[in-house]
Amino acid sequence: MRPPAAVVEDYLKTIYSHTEWQPDDITPSQLASRLDLAPSTVTEMVKKLAAAKLVSHKRYGSISLTAEGRAQAIAVVRRHRLIETWLVTEMSYTWDAVHDEAEVLEHAISDRLLDAIDARLGQPAHDPHGDPIPDAAGRTAREEFVLLANAAAGHVGTVLRISDRDPELLRDLERCAVNVGSRLRVDAQHPLTVSADAETVTLPDEAGASIWVTA
Known part of the structure; x- marks a missing residue:
């Protein structure tokens, strides 16, 4: 069984991440799906988080973080993304293999070690998938x-972020030479066809919902 503190951190991080790249608050069913848990389990935990004043939630409504919940979520997100960056930069992990490792380590490392990793990496602004890494004060750009x-x-547009939820998609995109920082021109949506570095490629169907580019 996972420690209660780790479970709370997973919930807060998931709620925070849901609204980073789109404006709508997460619903209980979406939260259950993201955490791969039964809706009843999520309902009970959300009640506990609300009682602890970490989230705001009305029955049958969406879930949002309170100021305290957001602060705790950002701290977890910072640990997760710095660990991913460290694993790729220093430990020769590939970008499709770091998420699960970071899920474990984010609950275990000390703030002292995290600060040392941040300094070692030169205080990076983004992780290997383009997600912004909050600074020590919780700020992102x-x-x-x-x-x-x-x-x-x-x-x-330039690729800003690629979701890390599907490792196989990350490998497919790497084979297509599409990565964070790639410059793309959208040629067609159905099928999704883009031009990158003078090469025209057709991307997997799910790529459109997993890649964010400059507006």
């Missing part, structure tokens, strides 16, 4: 963005 699936044909 991000350019205006559009989801690739919503970009019109002819749109030109």
